[in-house]
Amino acid sequence: MNLLAELSYWQQTSIRVGAGLLAVILVAGTLVMLHLFKLVSFMQSRLGPMEAGPFGSLQLLAEVGKHLQKEDIVPRKADKIVFAAAPFVVLASTFLLVVVLPGGPDAWFIQNDLGIYLALAVSSVSVIGILMAGWGSANKYSLLGGLRATGQLIAYELPLILAVVGVVIQAGTMNLQGIVYQQANGEIFGWDGIGNPYILTQFVAFFLFLTAMQAELTQTPFDMPIAESELVSGYMTEYSGMRFLLFFIAEFATAGVFSAIAAVLFLGGWYVPGIDPDDNIMNVLGPLVMFVKVIGLTFVVFWVRFSFPRFREDQLQKLAWKFLIPLALLNIVVTAIFKVWI
16 A cells, blocks of 8 residues: 555655655765775775774765865856756756656656656756756866767767667566566566566666666766866866765766666566565565665676776767667667567
8 A cells, every 4th residue: 555645745745855855865975985985995905085984984974065165166257057057957867867766566756657768858958967067167178078978978878778678678668667567577488486687688788778877977988078187077177166066966876876777677676586566565675675786786887987998989989889779779679579479
């Protein structure tokens, strides 16, 4: 039974908005602390932050406090309205992505039959915010970074979307909750012990999605838009204080949200094998299961980020247009054939 159904509309909306904001901020903070500060340090034989709090546990709060105290500088020739609005546009895109994610049989923000379509459409809004940041800064490095980001995100949105099409064909629905149930109630050669997580049948789409996700996040080796050695920090060059902090939060929150979408599409989402997916206990366990899967997938993102060198711009575009997109189209054709045949 959905307990929220007993509340008024404004109460339901307030709870869901609060939960969405909390989810984005907590996930972003956890990823920064766990992966960026500690896990990567361990991989590189470093200790990482150790001074702020026990074993550096308060370093994240120290970083937030530092940025809040910094002067918020706006370049003299900048378009002040566009410059100020850009980080909010990017962050709003991340918050809107959260609303389509299911966390359990009744733990959801909105039920939408076009959930994955809505998610992919909303994710494109961040491109506008990045271009706004590059243009509004009145800085040649920022403008180059914004243009690079726009070209890169347009190129890699295509394999991202085409990878999702294979999952949608197999599941027969664009509702993310429906995709979870299709995996939970599926079978592998007549055996339903673990359902049918689509990572087994859509492993090509999973590879494509993770690769395109890395590019959408502008993480190494796809970090040409913010290449410090070439463009200082790209479209973020002129940002400081609170506005820079918003870009920083958006980067890690988006990594968490995209990983959550990947978990829903390929890893069964909130479902745990051996438990009835309609059991009320999944409304409690489901968000925890999703969180664990998100941590696992974001580990892959940061592992790649700190292990590979940056692509050249021509290599980056060739990878998308000459390899990933044809492979995604081939995956769609093969999936459609098996869907009709089987």
